[in-house]
Amino acid sequence: MGQAQVIWVEQEQFVGIDESNHSVVLSTQGEGNAVGMRPSDLLLVALAGCTAVDVVRILEKSRQKLASLKIEVTGEQEPEPPWAFKTIHLKYRLRGSLSSEVVERAIELSEKKYCSVSASLRPQVEITTSYDILQGEE
Numbered sequence: 001m002g003q004a005q006v007i008w009v010e011q012e013q014f015v016g017i018d019e020s021n022h023s024v025v026l027s028t029q030g031e032g033n034a035v036g037m038r039p040s041d042l043l044l045v046a047l048a049g050c051t052a053v054d055v056v057r058i059l060e061k062s063r064q065k066l067a068s069l070k071i072e073v074t075g076e077q078e079p080e081p082p083w084a085f086k087t088i089h090l091k092y093r094l095r096g097s098l099s100s101e102v103v104e105r106a107i108e109l110s111e112k113k114y115c116s117v118s119a120s121l122r123p124q125v126e127i128t129t130s131y132d133i134l135q136g137e138e
Contacts, residue, residue, distance in 0.1 A: 003018075040083065043085070044075050044088065047115070051115045074091075089128045089129070091130050094134065103133060
């Protein structure tokens with residue numbers, strides 16, 4: 001079972017702490033408060049982080065030579081409160097000696113089998129993916 005807490009610091013600023021005592025600063029983006037991530041952005045980061053772990057593990061187990069991975073996440077929210085996400089797109093930017101078939105399979109396995117954040121968002125949120133395998137140095 002996961003466990004976390006959020007502690008109010010001041011104004012619209014908070015600290016989130018997980019069960020291992022790791023922390024992240026959260027805030028609104030209003031004047032004087034933009035010191036941390038917006039909670040909705042943290043959701044996007046959580047989704048990207050969850051799938052990143054899966055994809056790296058799957059590629060390693062498949063003996064792929066991954067040099068770097070960056071996931072760009074965009075989300076479209078409803079225009080009215082509570083501003084729920086309607087769609088989220090994950091763009092994987094991978095670099096290394098990689099098979100596109102293995103990359104596609106790793107993303108699919110993460111999306112449909114392993115990523116708890118993705119599973120928690122579906123089916124209410126449409127999650128789409130794309131990827132690029134980049135050549136050369138970063």
